[in-house]
Structures are given as structure tokens and as C-alpha cells.
Amino acid sequence: MSDILILTHIDYCPPGHLAKVLDEARLDFHTLRVDLGELDGVDLDRPKAVAIMGGPMSVNDPLPWLATEIAALQHFIRRDIPLIGHCLGGQLLAKALGAEVSRMPYTESGWQLLERVHGAVASPWLAHVPQAFPVFQWHGDTFGLPHGARPLLSSPWCDNQAFSWGEKIFAMQGHPEMTEALVRQWLGDWLHLLDESQPSQQSRTQMLDDLPEKIAALNQVAEGFYRHWLKLALV
Known part of the structure; x- marks a missing residue:
């Protein structure tokens, strides 16, 4: 197995x-289907x-593999390795x-503008992004902030869009990993x-208007997150 592990939960995420x-x-990496x-x-x-990565299920669903994954994540947290979560x-x-994860009264979808929250300017996770920038969204649940977490981003429809915890954990509600093909697949299916x-x-x-330009900008945002994540891992 590679030193870089990617956990996925369904074929279209x-x-x-x-x-x-x-x-x-x-860089070698190993992708697993946890489900x-x-x-x-x-x-x-x-x-x-x-x-x-993401998936259509809720973390609160009664699926045995979710408990397995949460236990694995807690092991990684104790090991103090870089973790990055998408949606x-x-x-x-x-x-x-x-922290609690709860259902929102609506779904947030499409290209939504994220803004830095007060005090987030100095975060190294956000060193490459402006005060506000769009990220592709598709979620109906939202996370609360764990004790000790630092809120980083918000949107008009979701107060907690991203947080860091310690120096090596970064959690997002959005989908910076999207490609043009994935956006079109999701909107087709x-x-x-x-x-x-x-x-x-x-x-x-x-969502599809000027999609290549939107994806190019999103790729730059994502690459900044991923560069910092890899830098922390020293791989």
C-alpha cells in the first residue's frame, strides 16, 4: 500500500x-472503497x-462501515498525520x-461563494486564496465545529464551510476536487x-455556464489545499 491513502465511498465520488x-x-497513492x-x-x-472524499450518504446513517471509517480516522488523528476531507x-x-453532523433545511448546490471567517486570514490552508472565491457544492448535511477547531470559511447557506483542527487537519463541505467531466456526470445522473x-x-x-473557466479556477484552489496537505506529510 502507498504512503498516501484516499478513502472513497461510491463510484461517482x-x-x-x-x-x-x-x-x-x-506520487504513488492507494484508493479504497470503504463502503x-x-x-x-x-x-x-x-x-x-x-x-x-464525498458520497451521498449521511454520517448518521446506520451503516456499519461508517463506524469502521470513523474509528480509522480517529486512529489517524492520534497519529497526527495530515488529513483532508471533502464534503x-x-x-x-x-x-x-x-462534533455533531446535522441535516440542513435545504440542499446547497452549485457554485457558491465562500468567504473567510473572521480570524482565518493567517491560516496556511488559505494562503493561496482571496477573501472570497467560489467552490462547487452539493450537500444537505452540515458539520458543527469540533472542540478546538478553527473555523475558516462560510457561505450564505452554510455557516461552517471549512475548519482546521491542529495543524494537519482540514475539513470542507464543498468539492474542490471536481473536474468538468464529474460536474457533467452529476448533472446528468x-x-x-x-x-x-x-x-x-x-x-x-x-452550473454549466462557463464551466471550463470555472473548473480551471477551482483546480487552482484545490491545488493550494493539496500542496499544503502534501507539504505537511513530507512525501
Whole structure:
């Protein structure tokens, strides 16, 4: 197994742009499907950095593999290795750190503007981003802040968009890993789950408008997060 571990939970929430970043850096990584039991038997003392991707389930669902993953994340937290969570992955980190994850009264979807919260300017996780910038969203749950966490980003529809905990943990509600192909796939397969009449949800047209330019900007945002995560891992 590689020293870089990526935990996934369904086939349409892959590492996306993260995989491209690692490939271009010529860094080996190992991707597991936790929902298929592939985390069972893994040497949890081996990875030097772990990324946790998204998924349509809630961390509060009664799925045995979720408990397995949370226990693994708690082991990684005790080991003090760099962890980065995307959407469900961020919510799993929050729960592993003792915070509540709850249902929002609406779904937040599309390109939503994130802003730094007061006091977040000096965070090294945000050193590459401006005061406000868009990130692709698709979530109906939100995490609370674990004890000792530092809130970093918010949006008009979700107060807690990102937090850091200690120096090596970064959890997000959004999807900086998205690629153009993934956005189009989600909007092709799952558009029926959205309601564009709701102000928290963009229409398909809005999401696809100038998509290559939006993805290029998102890639730059993601790459800054991933560079810092890898720097902490010394890989």
C-alpha cells in the first residue's frame, strides 16, 4: 500500500483533480472503497497522508462501515498525520473529532461563494486564496465545529464551510476536487434530486455556464489545499 491513502465511498465520488495532482507529482497513492469493506485489514500505521472524499450518504446513517471509517480516522488523528476531507469526508472528520453532523433545511448546490471567517486570514490552508472565491457544492448535511477547531470559511447557506483542527487537519463541505467531466456526470445522473426554484440551489444552466473557466479556477484552489496537505506529510 502507498504512503498516501484516499478513502472513497461510491463510484461517482472519485478523487477527481486530486488524483491528477498526485500523478503529475509522481506520487504513488492507494484508493479504497470503504463502503465495499476495502478498509478492513488495512495497516492504519502505514499512511503518511489521508484524503477522504464525498458520497451521498449521511454520517448518521446506520451503516456499519461508517463506524469502521470513523474509528480509522480517529486512529489517524492520534497519529497526527495530515488529513483532508471533502464534503462527506469533512463531515466524517468532524464526527471523528466529536462534533455533531446535522441535516440542513435545504440542499446547497452549485457554485457558491465562500468567504473567510473572521480570524482565518493567517491560516496556511488559505494562503493561496482571496477573501472570497467560489467552490462547487452539493450537500444537505452540515458539520458543527469540533472542540478546538478553527473555523475558516462560510457561505450564505452554510455557516461552517471549512475548519482546521491542529495543524494537519482540514475539513470542507464543498468539492474542490471536481473536474468538468464529474460536474457533467452529476448533472446528468442526479439532476432530479435538485430543485432550482430553491434559492440555495443553482440551475443546471448556471452550473454549466462557463464551466471550463470555472473548473480551471477551482483546480487552482484545490491545488493550494493539496500542496499544503502534501507539504505537511513530507512525501
